Amino acid sequence: MSKHIPQSLSPFFQPDEIALTEAFLDQAHVIRPAEDRAALDRIQRHMAHTAASLLDRPEPDDPLVFLDGIHEHVSVEKLNDFRLAVFRAMNDQDWLRPAYFSVARQALQTLVGNELSMQRRVNLSIQLPNDDSSLLPVHADVWSGDSPYEVVLWIPIVDCFATKSMYIAPPDLDREIQERFTDFEGRSAEDIWRRIEPHVRFLEVPYGSYLLFSQNVMHGNRVNIEPTTRWSMNxxxxxxxxxxxxxxxxxxxxxxxxxxxxxxxxxxxxxGGFQE
Structure with a gap:
């Protein structure tokens, strides 16, 4: 029996839809294999080609290895300009958004609906090893004007794990903190982080998979202390x-x-002619 779908409604859902719904509502996120691996590989290849072109480097034989090691070619001081150049080049491709959507089409339709609105630009994050200039403090997007009805499709372009990834607060802890949010009045996001740090886990999202999460739940990242560079889109x-x-x-x-x-x-x- 489903924990979240009323028994009277469960016959309207397929077993795989019920399983996905249960997982998402329990954890506020799901991690699944890409539904369209060819589309994801196209995104990764084009991103590696764009990055190599901007850096006047040869076409990489292995896009993942090249992107993992981009910190060998880009300094922290030049990172944001480089990231914006890659971001613009990627979003200039008319195929990018349909390809991005296809990576998680069925999951989005199950969890969000079959009549969807999509962000007009796909964001790009690049986090070099030991770089503290690309941090996203603990937050929930609804705190800064996002709709609570949104979900985020987060796709790694390299293997993301430990501090090379992002973290999400467990839903039970998240509810506790948000219900007592006034306790943190006048304090910083770092104070919230210290409260949740023992309980959060960094998500393991290898290349070839995607993460769907509710941006109503607290999340963020920390300094990437892994030896390779994080590339992710959202x-x-x-x-x-x-x-x-x-x-x-x-x-x-x-x-x-x-x-x-x-x-x-x-x-x-x-x-005309009808009464109001």
Whole structure:
């Protein structure tokens, strides 16, 4: 019997949908193999090609090895300019967003809906070893104006593990901290981190897989003390008809899978003569 889906509704779900739903609601995230590995490999190859071109390096034979070792070619001082150049080059590709979506299409449709809005730009993070300039302090995105109806599709372009990855607070601890948030009034994100540090775990997300997580739950990263560089991309998705917050439809989000009945409904106008 499902813990989260009422018994009366469970016949409407397939067993694999129930299992995915249970895992996501229990942990506020799921890690799964890429649903379209060819699309993911295309993203990785193009990213490695772009990075090599920007650095005037030869085309890499092994994109993962090249990207893992990018700290040998890019200094901390030049990292952000380099990251932005790769970010722009990737988002200039009209195939990027459809390919990115296809990596987790079925999971997104199960967990979010089949009428989706997608962020208009796919974000890129690069974290060099021992670099403290690329840190994301503990936070939940809803604290800064995101809709609680969003999920984040986080895709590693190299193997991500331990401090080369990100962490998510366990849902029970997250609820406890957020319910007592006034206890941290006047204190810093680092104070929250010290409270949750013994209980969080850094997620192991190898290349060839993806992470879907609720950005309502506290998460972040720390200094990457592993010997290789982290490359990851992230993008938000939400149901088209769910409430928006500061990030609006048409500005930050764009509908990608609007269904015909919804299109007809949005376009329909009653003929004149009907009473209100």
């Amino acid at each position: 993008c938000r998705f939400k149901s088209v008809m769910s409430p928006y917050a500061d990030k609006r439809l048409g500005e930050f989000f764009e509908p990608i899978t609007l269904r015909p009945a919804t299109r007809l409904g949005l376009e329909y106008k009653l003929p």
